[in-house]
Amino acid sequence: MNVSNNCSITSLELYHHVRLIEFALYNFIFFFGVLFNALALWVFFCKIKKWTETRVYVINLVFADCFVICTLPFMAYLRWNKSTRGELCQLIETTYFINMLVSIYIISFISIDRYIAIKHPLKARTFRSPSKAALLCGLLWVSVIIGATVQIWQSQSTLCFQKDTAVPAALILLSMFFIFILPLAILTFCSTEVIRSLKRCLNTNSPEEKSIQKAVHIIYANLIVFLVCFLPAFFGLLARVVMDSIGATCFMLQICACLASSNCCLDAFCYYFAAKEFQEFPSLFPTCISRRSKMNKSQESQPPTDQVMT
Template identity: 40%
Template sequence: MDRRNIQVGDYMAVTSKLPNLVSSTTAIYNNTNCSEIMKTRNPKVEIFLITLLTCVFIFGTIFNSLAVWVFCFKMKKWTETRVFMMNLLFSDCCLLFTLPFRIYTTQHPWPLGDSWCNALLSVYFMNTYVSIAVITLISMDRYVAIKFPIKARTLRSPRKAALACGIIWLVYITIRLYLGLDTDRRLSKSCFRKETEKPLNRALYFTVFGTCLPMVILIFCSTQIILTLKKKMSVNKKKKIKKSISIVKTNLAIFLFCFLPFSTGNIVRFVIESIGSDCSLIKFINDIFYAAQGLSDINCCLDSICYYFVAKEFWENISLIPKLKIQLIKGQMPESSL
């Protein structure tokens, strides 16, 4: 009887552990299956990104080359506008440098190893958030100049603008050095792609403080600038002020078009991954995010609108344009405070 009781007890102990063994085996299988799903590529997204990034690279190279020639070799006086635009220009050039690698890796395995991948990722994402920060500084500078014209004489200067940009670069470089190598990508054969379903906390932090907060500041400053300009509208300056308001609205629309889908996609992806959704849904959100990330790169070309329409000094130093055309453009330019 004792031996039979022992055998029955052993059988019950083994059978009680079977559900745990089965569930753990199923979990391992599901994780493996999910990893394979995350590594699969969407041909439609690949074609979209290759086409988009190629156009951005070509037109971005042309526009930014012209901007480098004007800001570095034609302009002599340092102004707040020139300081901001030089930093924005350098940031855009960094993004252009990464585009050929991104175009290649959309359809091919990454051939240059982890060190190069992490370096390029650092350059790319640092460029994205530095561009957002500099654009926000430009909006704040215009807000101070329009809203507080008397105090602006002491608050605004090229040296202070350079100091603000230097702090931004220092902060982002320090953050990237602190984060170090991205261990989630070391064993990956891809670059510029996330092949794990695990949420990244740093992505949420960068999105909130690097995109959403500047977006709120930019919307506030742009709204206040528009309201202030409308109050100052008179018969003599009506046409010029309307032009200035249109430029402010255009710059805000460009920023939202480029970075709102990018930030929204990042937040949605983090939430979906955090609640442990189905792997196919995570993969679908990932594909949408990659497309939105490509749209954010268009900002590299659309920054030219800042070069051409916000910086009045830009037009005054382009000798390739006939004098008559320069005078016409200058007549349409906003006041120097913009």
Template identity: 35%
Template sequence: RAIIVQCEEDILQGVGYSSVFLLGFVVNAAALWAFIAKRKAWTETHIYMLNLVLADSALVLFLPFRIYDAFICMPVCVFCTFLIYTHFINMYASIWTTAAISVHRYLAVRFPLKARSWRKKKEMAFVACLVIWVLLITVGAVFWRDNHPENLWMCYERCKNIPLHAQFLVLLEVLGFLLPLLIVMFCSSRIICILSRDKDKSEEKKRSVSLVTANMIVFIVCYTPIHVAFIVNYFNVVPENWTKLRIPQHTFLLVSEWIASTNCCFDSVSYYFLLERVYSVSQRKPQNSCI
């Protein structure tokens, strides 16, 4: 049964998510248009990028509910559970697709000749994207009750005295963030190293290095705070400097969720419109590897 919660409007959240929605809608719509209207030949790169755009677009399209909840509280019901899992499934789909793209870029740059001769690359990319969605939906189904209405005190917020299951937290932190983070950092650093050490340091390669570096930094900045907030909330530990600054851990969680959502505005630009340079650069001639 729906539970009506008396709460105050949160103008900052409403304005913050409204800006993410407007910008995210524009850039993702532009990316989808570029894929559908202008794409004539599909490669495995475009399959990964399309999956990333779809994940970000799905996250953006459900943001109006969060905006509405910020200004006018929605009743706590099963639909809130659906909204929460939809938001985070799309977020982690974006995280893992980013990791898959990083691996794909690294292999293309590190082994350019072999990469061109690999067979069924598009099929492998499609299977990788499908596996990501199946695993995330399965995890969401298994831990569905963690965000069931009786564990929520507002539509998008859990009861402060009911922590997540330890197994769920470990999955979110290790498989959902730390593992893809290590993959992105390793692959990005190798790409930067290979392109930087190449004797042919063209402007295009310099731009590619800058873009890979920027993408790695954006990934770290967007997704690190929210996973730190998960741990802080679970153990109910507030750092001493937070206490001095009067920063409640609940506020930190809300801000970190907003920061994570802003990634949907960067992905389309960095991966589709700009980062595709890395793949084209790698196909011209073999690169020197780092020692």
């Protein structure tokens, strides 16, 4: 997240406290991010042998989060020292934004994959496969690397991780649409539809009810974490564009950038440690569908009086 370079904080004491909070948050995120993602890498490469769509997406998510984590110490150092845009700054900026954007879109891909597997299980064999998931992730990496590299290396800002004032507001709003609004819309729609389908299965008294209920909780957690991490940064950037920066906006954007970076830690709980549930769940859901269809057929075959009584 870039922060405006013309924020007018009048209180030096307040600015010092903001920098201390920011520095502490980045170190906190770095420590737990390394811990959780190292554990995730160990689980996926040493404990899980079968390649599935979920495993392909989540491994790409792990690597994207790891790259974000690796940039955090450099980001804290560059921001703390108000470093100018040298080669190190450009490298760290490019790495950070590429992997943050890849992480956001892989989360969207995971939600789409769940939607197809659960809402359209018969079509899932056509649209879902580990090779297709790998191809989609590869195209995402290439497109994001090209786009982000061109944009960041053309930046005219003087300080590292600072907003380029030469960029038109309309272009910033367009970027915000593709970076946040579109992924959020995908995640919200897919999560809502999947939750509706899962809750209908809960009414069938199926033996897989506990697994289904756990899957519902995981989807809620995914959506909440995405909102907590990225929604404040979105509104902070929106306020920066609309209000053309005031003192409070600078503070808000700095803290919101830390919240966005914390997503690389929270992904561990939402996706890595929950991956086993969603690797097994697509095989459970068709059973639920067949059971519901049998119940509907049995109800239709009953005499009208029996249906009224029930």
